[in-house]
Amino acid sequence: MRASTLELVRNAQDHGYAVPAFNIVDEVSLRALIEAAEAADSPVIIQVSLKTARSIGVELVGAMFDSAVRGTSVKAALHLDHCPDLAWINKVIDARWSSVLFDASDRDFDRAVAETAQVVRAAHAVGVEVETEIENIVGVEDGVGSDVLVHSYSPESLVQAAEDCGADLLAPQLGTAHGEYSGRPSLLPGRVREIRALTDKPVVLHGGTGLTQAEFRLLIAAGVSKINISTDLKRTYMRAAHKFLIDAAERDEWDPPSMFRSVSGAVRAMATHYFDLFGSAGQASGSTRA
Numbered sequence: 001m002r003a004s005t006l007e008l009v010r011n012a013q014d015h016g017y018a019v020p021a022f023n024i025v026d027e028v029s030l031r032a033l034i035e036a037a038e039a040a041d042s043p044v045i046i047q048v049s050l051k052t053a054r055s056i057g058v059e060l061v062g063a064m065f066d067s068a069v070r071g072t073s074v075k076a077a078l079h080l081d082h083c084p085d086l087a088w089i090n091k092v093i094d095a096r097w098s099s100v101l102f103d104a105s106d107r108d109f110d111r112a113v114a115e116t117a118q119v120v121r122a123a124h125a126v127g128v129e130v131e132t133e134i135e136n137i138v139g140v141e142d143g144v145g146s147d148v149l150v151h152s153y154s155p156e157s158l159v160q161a162a163e164d165c166g167a168d169l170l171a172p173q174l175g176t177a178h179g180e181y182s183g184r185p186s187l188l189p190g191r192v193r194e195i196r197a198l199t200d201k202p203v204v205l206h207g208g209t210g211l212t213q214a215e216f217r218l219l220i221a222a223g224v225s226k227i228n229i230s231t232d233l234k235r236t237y238m239r240a241a242h243k244f245l246i247d248a249a250e251r252d253e254w255d256p257p258s259m260f261r262s263v264s265g266a267v268r269a270m271a272t273h274y275f276d277l278f279g280s281a282g283q284a285s286g287s288t289r290a
């Protein structure tokens, strides 16, 4: 069962917590997240970058997700992360994932709004939800994005644009960046409050990896209700694999399933940390199922 992203995030918004949205890289990370969510009784959003969707294939990702969730009590949504490409957006809408992020931040304002409206019409016609991003969040993630701020707007314009195009969730600039931080980011919790005062549409935080516990709590208290975690999953996954392979070389034992178990354990521990930190642990039973 594919849960509604909007429903999971609205429940978080109503109860003052945030739903973590993790970018999976394969079936090992996917199943680890579902297992951790079930153990923590947390809702979870399984996100897929365009790069991963291209490499695994939209059909296979959907089948893997359905199979991983089947027979569990987990409320999980399947979401396409940053996608500026309309052909791929449409492919994922046709495959009925829970939601898509149409990343129009490389377009000028009018074109971004017009194209997002077009995506929303196609998506809503088949029950798929849309996250909108028309300001660019700095940093490059799986080949999408830019290291400089190209488009920034007032909270009023952002909200007006989201209302005009009918998008369901809103991803504004909040001072965070994709990837690893070299210095401390200047976060903008005031901007979350301004946007939340103007609209009921949930606000999404990108570039979560590397923030402190206090910074996460500050942004959740300001009204963020979906938080994307991509870099930390990749780092956790690769470090666990690296450590395993060093030990494997020492022992001269080469058993792939043992490595998958090791990686899975590390990803589950990482996810459990975020469920606790974001307040989503114990919240799945309380929310309504899509």
Ligand SMILES: [Zn+2]
Pocket (backbone or CB within 6 Å): 082, 137, 141, 178, 206, 207, 228
């Ligand atoms: Zn992002």
